[in-house]
Amino acid sequence: MKKHILVIAQYFYPEQFRINDICTEWVKRGYKVTVITGIPNYPQGKYYPGYGLFKKRKETYKGIEIIRIPLIPRGSNSIMLALNYLSFVVSGFFWKVFTKIKADYVFIFEVSPMTQALPGVWYAKRRKTPCYLYVQDLWPENVEIITGITNKKFIGSIGKMVDYIYAKCTMIFTTSISFVDSIEKRGVQREKIQYWPQYAEDFYFPLEKTRIDEIPNDNNFNIIFAGNIGNAQGLDILPKTAVLLKKNKLNRNIRFNIVGEGRYKETLEELVNTRSVSHMFNFIPRQPANCIPKFMAANDAAFLCLTDGDLFSMTIPAKLQSYMACGIPIIASANGETYKIITESKAGVCAPAGDAEKLAEAIIELSSKSFDELKQLAVKSREYYDKNFNKQELLYKMDRYFDNKEILED
Known part of the structure; x- marks a missing residue:
């Protein structure tokens, strides 16, 4: 009889999150999956x-x-976003009361908000089912930084909710090693927390250099950013960097191809116009995830950035694995774990988070490299991915956690 995995994920297909692929793979591996x-x-x-x-x-x-x-729906302001978070929890409460679903495991895919884990925890407690939590965003730290709310009572109440969720879960998986340490400091047993990094879907793989209609065919050095254009990404650094690059005499002009949508996109476009660097930016609407490798192949490098701060130093953004799987040189503005991976892999250049001058220097350095030198960086990018983020090995490891074999061996 098939083992039944009940997945709790506030975001799922057709929304583009990695849990879509994880669930698809579980079906292929013989599980019954309900989301x-x-x-x-x-x-x-x-x-x-x-x-x-x-x-x-x-x-x-x-x-x-x-x-x-x-x-x-999330809407476009903080009140609607709060109602979006709350409504999922309220609906989830009534769902767990009336559902007749009988699952062998509960798997919670936690990107913000952490509140979405509550229906899964409640179901698991009621049915006495093992509950696995996959932490992508740390709470309450994420709330404090993103919203700017510092009220100790409010943050403290969120902290109590987080501690309750951690306590009720059988196992907690994290996307970065630093997250393990942070969760342990909240009083969670170390053996209950495991690093399980993200992988990229199979359609992310290296393609031959190509041209596409969305990107002009000229001698510019093309840098792609693909994904959600949100406040946490720290993309305000790009217009500042563009101003600095504009002042330099470069062998090749720089173009930033920004692919995606998000709450910060309009603000970013305004900053680009205000600083008179619109000629260096090319905004492209959100694309299906499986089309992104084609866009990667039309660029010379891929960009990712994170806001400066302790929380983001612990974060490994999902797009890092996507970039590496596509075998493309990486330019980053980040600290901590992301900086460590890029320097360790020798897959590109990384400037300190929030430092526009250092980022400009990094871009100048990379854009000055020959085709063969860039190709070598691309090869190292994919090699590091294959060694550290192999999809089948990670899924096999999760199978063993479900069977408690990894827990016993650890």
Whole structure:
């Protein structure tokens, strides 16, 4: 009889998150998978066409049974975002009371908000089912930094919720080693926490250099940023860096190809215009994830950045694995774990987070390299991915956690 995994993930297909692929792989590996999720609305903040409170609340995707519980869309302001978070929890509470689903494991895919874990924890407690939490974002640290809220009572209450969730989970998996240490400091037993890094979907792989209509065919050095354009990414550094690059006499002009959507996109476009560097930026609408490798192949390097701060020093953004899987040189503005991976892999250049001058220097350094030198960086990028983020090895390891074999051996 197939083992049944109940996945709790506020975001799921057609929203583009890695949990889509994890669930697809579990089906291939012989599991029955049911996903409890919301009505798709990320990142635009409104329901996707064809979805709603009374439309497509149940569907099947690649053998995965999807149940969509009611939630309020994210909208475009903090009040709507708070209601979005709260509505998923409220709907999840009533769902766990009335559901007849019987699962062997609960797996919670936690990107912000951490509140989405509560329905999974409640279900697992009621059914006495093993509960696994995959932490992508640390709370309450993430709330304090992103929102700017520092009220000790408010942050303290969120901290208590987080501690409750950690205490009720059988195992906690993290996307970075630093997250393990941070969670342990909250009083969680070390043996209960495991580093399980993200991998990239199979469609992320190196392609031959190509040209596409969305990017002009000229001699510019093209740098791609692909993904959510949010506040946490620290993309305000790019217009500042562009101003510095503009003052330098470069062998090749620099173009930043920004692919995606998000709450910060309009602000970023305004900053680009205000600083008179619009000729160095090319904004491209959000693309299907499986088209991104084609865009990578039309660029000379890929860019990622994180805001300066202790939390982001511990973070490894999911796009790092996507970039490396595509075998492309990387330019980063980041500290901590991301900086360590890029320097250790020798896959590109990394400037300190928030330092526009150092980032400009890094871009000048990379853009001055020959085709063969860039090719070598690309090769190292993919080699590091294959060695450290191998998809099948990571999935096999999770199988063993489900069977408790890894726990016993550790």
